[in-house]
Amino acid sequence: MAAKGKQGTLLQAICRNYLFSKRIYYKQSPVKKLYVQTRLGHSSTSSWSINSYMPEASAFHGIRCFKDLHNLSVLDPDTFWGVLAKARLEWSKPFDAVNESDFKSGTIKWFQGGQLNVSVNCVDRHALLSPERVALIWERDEPGTEVKVTYRKLLEMTCRLANVLKRHGIKKGDRVAIYMPVSPVAVAAMLACTRIGAVHTVVFAGFSADSLSGRILDGECNAIITCNQGIRGGRLVELKKTVDEAVKNCPMVKCVFVAHRTENKVPMSDMDIPLEEAMAKEEAVCPPEIMESEDMLFMLYTSGSTGKPKGIVHTQAGYLLYAGLTHKYVFDYHQGDVFGCVADIGWITGHSYVVYGPLCNGGTTVLFESTPTYPNPGRYWETVQRLRINQFYGAPTAFRLLMKYGDDWVKRYDRSSLKTLGSVGEPIHHEAWEWYYGVVGDGKCTVLDTWWQTETGGICITPRPSEEGAEIVPAIAMRPFFGIVPALMDENGKELKGQNVAGALCIKQPWPGIARTLYGDHQRFLDSYFRTYPGYYFTGDGAHRSIEGYYQLTGRMDDVINISGHRLGTAEVEDAMDEHPDVPEAAVIGIPHDIKGEVPFAFVVLKDDVSRAEKVVVEELKSMVTSKIAKYAVPDHIVVVKRLPKTRSGKIMRRVLRKIATNETSDLGDLTTMDDPEIITEVIEYYEKYKQQKSSA
Numbered sequence: 245m246a247a248k249g250k251q252g253t254l255l256q257a258i259c260r261n262y263l264f265s266k267r268i269y270y271k272q273s274p275v276k277k278l279y280v281q282t283r284l285g286h287s288s289t290s291s292w293s294i295n296s297y298m299p300e301a302s303a304f305h306g307i308r309c310f311k312d313l314h315n316l317s318v319l320d321p322d323t324f325w326g327v328l329a330k331a332r333l334e335w336s337k338p339f340d341a342v343n344e345s346d347f348k349s350g351t352i353k354w355f356q357g358g359q360l361n362v363s364v365n366c367v368d369r370h371a372l373l374s375p376e377r378v379a380l381i382w383e384r385d386e387p388g389t390e391v392k393v394t395y396r397k398l399l400e401m402t403c404r405l406a407n408v409l410k411r412h413g414i415k416k417g418d419r420v421a422i423y424m425p426v427s428p429v430a431v432a433a434m435l436a437c438t439r440i441g442a443v444h445t446v447v448f449a450g451f452s453a454d455s456l457s458g459r460i461l462d463g464e465c466n467a468i469i470t471c472n473q474g475i476r477g478g479r480l481v482e483l484k485k486t487v488d489e490a491v492k493n494c495p496m497v498k499c500v501f502v503a504h505r506t507e508n509k510v511p512m513s514d515m516d517i518p519l520e521e522a523m524a525k526e527e528a529v530c531p532p533e534i535m536e537s538e539d540m541l542f543m544l545y546t547s548g549s550t551g552k553p554k555g556i557v558h559t560q561a562g563y564l565l566y567a568g569l570t571h572k573y574v575f576d577y578h579q580g581d582v583f584g585c586v587a588d589i590g591w592i593t594g595h596s597y598v599v600y601g602p603l604c605n606g607g608t609t610v611l612f613e614s615t616p617t618y619p620n621p622g623r624y625w626e627t628v629q630r631l632r633i634n635q636f637y638g639a640p641t642a643f644r645l646l647m648k649y650g651d652d653w654v655k656r657y658d659r660s661s662l663k664t665l666g667s668v669g670e671p672i673h674h675e676a677w678e679w680y681y682g683v684v685g686d687g688k689c690t691v692l693d694t695w696w697q698t699e700t701g702g703i704c705i706t707p708r709p710s711e712e713g714a715e716i717v718p719a720i721a722m723r724p725f726f727g728i729v730p731a732l733m734d735e736n737g738k739e740l741k742g743q744n745v746a747g748a749l750c751i752k753q754p755w756p757g758i759a760r761t762l763y764g765d766h767q768r769f770l771d772s773y774f775r776t777y778p779g780y781y782f783t784g785d786g787a788h789r790s791i792e793g794y795y796q797l798t799g800r801m802d803d804v805i806n807i808s809g810h811r812l813g814t815a816e817v818e819d820a821m822d823e824h825p826d827v828p829e830a831a832v833i834g835i836p837h838d839i840k841g842e843v844p845f846a847f848v849v850l851k852d853d854v855s856r857a858e859k860v861v862v863e864e865l866k867s868m869v870t871s872k873i874a875k876y877a878v879p880d881h882i883v884v885v886k887r888l889p890k891t892r893s894g895k896i897m898r899r900v901l902r903k904i905a906t907n908e909t910s911d912l913g914d915l916t917t918m919d920d921p922e923i924i925t926e927v928i929e930y931y932e933k934y935k936q937q938k939s940s941a
């Protein structure tokens with residue numbers, strides 16, 4: 245038996261509570277099929293050849309069509325990945341072994357013995373061949389002021405920045421925090437770290453000082469690269485000020501490099517170094533540090549089900565190969581295309597599809613600094629028109645928002661350059677998918693719902709690549725990428741075979757892009773991903789496999805919610821609120837939201853002897869969450885209650901609270917383990933009172 249005793253109970257609880265009683269999207273969405281042609285298929289008359297599709301395929305035996313290739317990637321991953329790694333990456337020393345990974349023990353190793361440098365792969369080799377090719381198009385916040393950076397220039401910036409880091413004692417293996425908006429200097433900062441073998445951890449520039457210092461401390465960073473200020477949606481963001489606050493709690497930070505995005509002066513201390521000035525003094529050449537395949541490349545913090553974010557670790561060769569290959573084959577990227585992923589570099593999507601994937605392929609990538617609605621809701625499409633973007637990659641939350649402003653904001657701009665439209669971060673529902681396909685793409689583009697995670701390094705499930713002219717079912721992720729073998733597990737920990745089944749989504753065999761560990765906590769890595777279903781990587785998501793064998797994601801199975809495509813552990817919010825002296829207890833859940841997908845909802849208990857008004861405490865709680873995490877984490881609703889519903893063993897019953905918060909009190913599910921059922925009536929009364937107050941206010 246795969247799961248026994250305590251584990252079995254945990255597993256059954258996960259499945260019952262979240263998957264089988266939560267929202268199962270596939271039941272609600274009548275599946276309408278579309279047949280979309282891509283360049284992969286051209287039209288049915290064109291002659292598609294495996295050798296032009298993937299030249300390396302000539303090294304494989306008997307591969308004639310896409311299906312053969314996909315089968316090979318799954319059945320003989322060592323051959324598939326070995327040939328591609330050799331061909332698509334530039335090595336200083338070839339690897340000895342392709343894959344020595346084992347999901348049973350949670351060990352993941354690819355391309356051992358090989359040596360390479362990621363910045364060389366992303367910049368030098370393209371700068372050598374086509375120095376004047378545009379690497380980055382910085383779409384600045386102010387429309388019409390874009391800045392182009394060629395591969396030659398990017399190499400120069402990267403080297404100068406690397407030399408600055410070296411001059412200040414930063415060396416191979418050191419960790420460097422990057423707290424910057426999307427910009428060429430931020431990309432150069434990431435690449436400069438890879439050049440000298442330092443490990444970057446990019447912290448989204450919307451996170452608070454506490455979040456930043458928490459990550460710096462956990463990652464043991466000794467330097468920070470930031471900006472004086474940022475500009476987003478026409479508003480100034482005080483980045484340096486936040487860094488100053490964060491650094492007070494981080495004694496190991498030795499220097500702060502400050503780039504300049506605005507003309508405004510900010511206070512500088514002894515440890516602060518003006519970055520552009522320092523770069524100007526350095527040489528534009530910097531010999532790359534030669535790295536082992538499995539040396540750390542970067543870490544990126546992401547939310548889990550406990551209060552402490554996890555430092556996901558990716559390594560050099562496997563990650564880069566996977567980011568590059570998915571970028572090429574999912575989006576059908578060709579030389580000369582302009583690739584527009586509008587994600588921030590603070591998230592994994594920005595790492596893999598703004599920076600590493602496109603640059604590994606020598607592509608031209610857009611750095612989008614603004615917001616979907618600045619200066620108006622036509623911003624994305626005006627940018628598409630002006631930059632002639634060919635592949636656009638964005639998030640459903642933005643599409644839902646833009647849909648509300650009407651189609652005219654889309655239609656007034658020329659979108660004829662678009663070929664592929666990608667979606668990522670959360671499920672894209674039918675209306676948003678239809679709008680993306682019909683309005684944005686004029687029914688002419690391939691629309692791709694792409695499923696993946698910070699942990700997977702790159703896209704894992706998506707309609708493309710696939711066989712020539714294969715159908716695309718709207719709003720589902722559908723098909724596994726090369727080398728990806730999904731599995732669905734039932735509540736007893738057994739793999740569900742056959743079609744039309746739903747369960748916990750796992751991936752069965754290793755692929756080069758998967759995370760290697762959690763920084764400083766390998767045990768937590770094993771517990772989070774490899775313990776629930778031994779021998780499988782557990783994603784934390786639920787999924788359904790249709791009769792046709794297509795995958796549809798059904799949502800998280802743990803206490804992680806998804807706000808506008810950003811992961812947040814409800815425990816993080818609870819921990820932040822628990823620190824309030826008047827709050828002995830808080831429970832946070834996610835509830836559906838029109839635009840953001842989900843939003844946090846809090847039930848809090850106040851101490852009996854609190855003399856101040858509830859309203860005051862609630863406001864204090866909001867500002868605590870803002871300063872401890874970030875603004876987006878502040879609950880939309882904070883309902884004060886006397887007690888929380890609990891099991892007899894003292895666990896808060898969040899699934900009951902979720903039902904109450906979504907007004908589904910007619911079916912509260914199994915209450916046999918509940919300690920005091922009267923609490924339900926009490927909580928409902930408080931919530932009704934809250935709603936009344938809210939509507940009369």
Ligand code: 7RM
Binds near residue numbers: 669670672693806
């Ligand atoms: C890339 C990214 C990962 C979590 C994941 C899912 C959810 C992402 C989709 C999706 C349904 C999708 N990394 N998710 N993409 N759910 N359909 N196409 O978002 O680490 O920040 O989040 O996001 O729950 O586990 S992430």
